[in-house]
Amino acid sequence: MSTARPHASAVGWAAVLVGSAVAAPLAGVYPLYLMSLAAIAVIVSLSMDLLMGVAGLISLGHAAFFGIGAYTSTLLTAAGAPFVVALLGGGVVAGLVGVVVGVPALRVSGHYLALTTLAFGEIARLVFLHWESVTGGASGLPVSRPALPGWLRPELAYFYVIVGVAAVLAWFMQNVLRTRPGRAFLALGDSEIAVQCSGVSVVRWKLAAFALSTFYAGVAGGLFGPLIGFIDPASFTLMTSLMMVMMIVVGGRGTFGGAILGAIIITLLPELLRTTKDLQFMAFGFILGGSVFFLPRGLWGLAERLIERRRIAAAPARAAS
């Protein structure tokens, strides 16, 4: 987390937010769709960053929680619940399931969490696929968009809803990380043994981080359904989970900017790689592996380092004048 100049960076991010809100009405249908998708990805990315960047945990089944949020909020909406209730409901159910999945795995080493979440991702996909009376099976469920004021294009109005939710969740996450629980999460990422020796319960705070992270993933899923207008098991596969991991690895672990940059890049990557077709999947593998080797702090870390270097280079000149 960039603690050097919190106010300056807050102003910077507010500018990005306002900029995208102003640019949105000018964007065509497809660019606006991608922007909406990227805003949802930002929530997912923050959720992954809390685990991987901050607490040093890993989930290879986050698509399952994303999916649980999507199905839950769709079913709640169909049952007549207001949009906000459906959205929060999706997040809460995903968070509760996250705790149930996390309890066994978090008691042992981190590898277990990785493979348990991977296995859970498979279970969830099988449930989405086979529990046809509820999930609609392979043919999926139609999702209606919430009723929004009519004086905006519906896509545009919904984009503002997504961006609003993403901004609130981002703000909340930044604040959590400055509080006592947040410091516990950060300490977990540094050294579990030190955390234990300081009398802080490792399991409890790991579980708290996991619950918060899966809640975020669930809310993101609740926003995803109405954007696409339709949900099916094919949207929540292992590949989706791996894309979520890529967001953090490529963007940069443990930095707010890295999470946002990663979300945007991974959302746009399939567009950029469209011409490569069959090689796209392989490119993902190389990008993921290459990032660990050559960008240990992600693209955001690289950018920060370049800026820092330029500042140092400029410093003697300023001192001389």
Place this chain on the structure above:
Amino acid sequence: MELFLQQVVSGMVSGSIYALIAIGYVIIYKATDVVNFAQGDLVMAGAYTGILTYSLLSLPFGVMVIAVVGVGAGLGLGVGGMVSLMLVRFQSSMVNTIIVTLAVGIVLNSTAMLIFGPNPYPLPITFGKVPISLWGVRITPLSLVVIGFSAAVMVVLSGFFRFTRLGKAMRATAQNRDAAALMGISVRKMFALSWMIGGVLGALGGMLLAPLILAEPSMGIVAVKAFAAAIIGGFTSLPGAIIGGFVLGVLENLAGGYMSTAFKDGIAYFALGAILLLKPTGFFERRAVRRV
């Protein structure tokens, strides 16, 4: 009763394959503290190597086995080399080792997709079509070969660890790296050897699996079941992993036979969760050791 025995026998067939793959996990983990997330893709690579040599090039069974062993050893060494390079040169965290093995897995998977396409391929090895009847249980020759082959690999492996100098050196390295290094054992070579053996076991598992199910790029998910088998055995015990594999295979088939086939695939995942919840050290591990 006959249905029960029939399911147990079919369970032992898939169980023996889970056991092989599970031993691969355990050997790599014991030596290097790394869980190989590319194991499933090594399984897949073994299956496709079998298809390439046996059905596409129509080479004999023995040549296929040699080719699969070679590919498994090479790829295992490759994955291990990548992980070691990262551990030595760059940030060494658990998350990073997982990501590197995952990334290699994705590349292997997409390579298979590129060469063979997404459609499943058969590996037509049968050893005769007439099932053998044993005490009322019908078993195909292929199933017998699978169980026999796995058992032979396990016997050879345990002989290797027990009686050969190299095997003893590997066990010593797994027990205490520093002490092993002081005794003049090249720890690096032992690491490389563990990755190769782990890779070979995964690839052989895939080769044996392909004739039973069809080979497809996504078949590597079977390695998650093998992981569950290794967990049942405590994750650091070779006999434990073998027993875990058989237990899981049998349980899975009983669930498929008596409940519903929809439960069959889920059993391993639930077993994984249940064991982590109730007895995270597994059933064959004397004590939980953690290197600080």
